[in-house]
Amino acid sequence: MTHVTDVEAKDVLIIENTRSAVAGLLRGRSLAAQFLVFQLVVVAVVLVAVAAVSVTQSEAEFREVRGQRMIAVAENMASTPIVRDRYQDPFAAQTLAPEVDRAVALSGASLAEILGPDGVVRASSDPSRIGTRVDLGASRADEGRAWFGDADVDGTHSLVGQVPILAINGDVLAIASVSEMYPSVWALLSGAGESLLVYLGLGAALGMVASWLLSRRIKRHTRGLEVAEIANLADHREALLHSIREGVIAVNDDGEITLLNDGAQDLLGVPGNAVGRRVDEVGIDPAVVSLLTSGADGQAADDTVIATRTRVLALSRRPATSQGRQIGTVTTMRDSTELAALQGQLSSHKSVTDTLRAQTHEFANQLHTISGLVQLGEYDAVRDLVGTLTRRRAEISDAVTQRIADPAVAALLIAKTSLAAESGVELRLDPASHLGALDQALATDVITLLGNLIDNAVDVSVGAAQARVTVRIDDREGLTISVIDSGPGVPEHLREEIFARGVTSKPEVPGGRGIGLALVRLVTAQQGGTVEVGDAPGGGARFSVQLKAVRTHA
Missing domain, CATH: 3.30.450.20 (PAS domain)
Known part of the structure; x- marks a missing residue:
């Protein structure tokens, strides 16, 4: 039954x-x-x-x-x-x-x-x-x-x-x-005992009190917000973070990524499943990793520009705190690649302006000399001086144009020779150099690469015992650009960082040329090439750029 x-x-x-x-x-x-x-x-x-x-x-x-x-x-x-x-x-x-x-x-x-x-x-x-x-x-x-x-x-x-x-x-x-x-x-x-009823009643009373205390605690920690309001805030936060163009990445004190929006994924080239993983395990550029993980002291980093192999990023890092305790850092970033390219072009124009200024100063001195000789009636001396200046100018021009067929690159080298001479540095073109005419786009990139490398080499060579910069260009197997300076050289542990570290958007920060070397690596990467730095045979540094292909026109 x-x-x-x-x-x-x-x-x-x-x-x-x-x-x-x-x-x-x-x-x-x-x-x-x-x-x-x-x-x-x-x-x-x-x-x-x-x-x-x-x-x-x-x-x-x-x-x-x-x-x-x-x-x-x-x-x-x-x-x-x-x-x-x-x-x-x-x-x-x-x-x-x-x-x-x-x-x-x-x-x-x-x-x-x-x-x-x-x-x-x-x-x-x-x-x-x-x-x-x-x-x-x-x-x-x-x-x-x-x-x-x-x-x-x-x-x-x-x-x-x-x-x-x-x-x-x-x-x-x-x-x-x-x-x-x-x-x-x-x-x-x-029959089970009166104590059971007492225990059940006591358990009910304690449960009610604990439930009331828990509800008060929840209300306090949720700031009085209700479920729908919390859900709306979460939805708005997600929509806001993933819709803005700027990248946002949050890293906790253990170096794990806790937040990553779409903009940061695109700028850093990391997958969406990077959240929860260590920042040094997802393929982020080491220079960026160093910045993201260096905020444990609570210090902020404003407008730090770092050049990765494909982009120039402007980053700002802030400590993230909760209830007065630091829980990590939040870093915002924006793509400054186009701005860096414009700055590189501006630097090229400034270089041309400086060259013209140097040549103007040189020509003014020469004209004053000729004027004085004419006033003194030293016509033979005038003839000899003009002949010497003409030969010297022709030698410089011939030394370049015989080996460099592209007019834009040749003009840059001639102008840089005069500008380097004003700084007390001899700029030489290696006799083994050879370069044919280039497409306009490639010629622009080569000028950017060559101009920044020469400027950097001249700056570090000023004051050396034998201040000399040697340039070699060869397009017979791809396109190779080599610039050797007589400066102190680059320590081995800094040979990767010099292309990214110590570069800032603040003009008052020491560091010379801003994004010069960073722009060199960026342009090289865009052309599918590589850039390396090593020791020069006679001391100093040797920067070598290797591009995969050369596009020339008839």
Whole structure:
């Protein structure tokens, strides 16, 4: 027989209705109130679960202990001589009534009966049941075995113990049956001990207090914002970060990327799954990594320009704090590649202006000399001076144009020769140099590369014992540009950093030419080439640029 207890039915009802009940309680309430209600529901469910376990244990204990008791009472009643002698008497109901009543009184059972093998009640402590048929169901008493178990007695869930009354040959003559109703849930809880009710009440009180404190804490930490408001803020933040052109990257104190927008992914060339990984493990340029991880001291870095192999980036780093404690840094960046190119062109124009100024100064001195000689009537000296100046100018021009066929590059070298001479530096073109005519676009890039390398070499060679800069250009296998200076050279550990580090958009910062060497590497990378720096044979530094292909025109 299957029977659902009150406790089981209550558990099923709670499980089925918890979702709708919680949803109804939370609807329209603040975030703190929702957490409070939710925690109270959790506490209530836990208390019900504890109570259910306690009831189940008490019920199992009741079944085991009282089941054995029912069998013992039934055996005692079955062994009574009068019961064995008069169970078939037509007046057995009246004759055996004292015995079944005594069994009920002595055992505390709800009902005691004498049944026939067919289940018909012959004597009962409840006279109204005499003559009715009992469904023996799972009972084994009709087979000659004692049995106890659950059964329905007049619609009441009861614990029944049944013992057969056997004949000498083992036939079942009658059945002694004793039953007791299962106690109510409250009775089972009470039977588990009054302390259980105290503990349940104390647990409920503590749970309510803890839930209230938690709701207050949540409300304080969320600044009183509700769930929808927090979701809207998160959505707006994501939309804002990923829609702006400037790059934004946040790094915590452990060097892990905690935020990376689309702009930063594009500028740094890193994948979107870089969030959560260390900044030095996702392929970011080492110079940028150094800047991103150097903010542990809480110092800001404003307008720092770093040239990677493909871009010129202007970065600004700020410490990120929470509740007065630094948790990392936030760095914004913008692409200054076009600006750097414009600055390089401006530097080229400035170089031409400086060259013209130097030549103007030189020509003015020469004209003054000629004027003085004319006034003195030294016409032969005038002729000799003009001849010397003409030959010298022709030698410089011929030395360049015989080896360099591109007019723009040749003009740059001639102009730089005069400008270097004004600084006390000799600029020489290697006799092995050779360059044909170039496309206009390539000629512009070559001028940018050559101009910046020569300017850098002249600057570091000023004041040297033999101030000399040697330039070699060769287009027979690709295009190779080599510039050797007589300066102090470049230490090996700085040969990568000089193309990116120490460059800033602030004009007052020392460092010479701003983005000169950075622009050299950038233009070289755009042409698919490489740039290297090493030691010159006679001391100083040697900068070598190798471009993969040369585009010439007829």
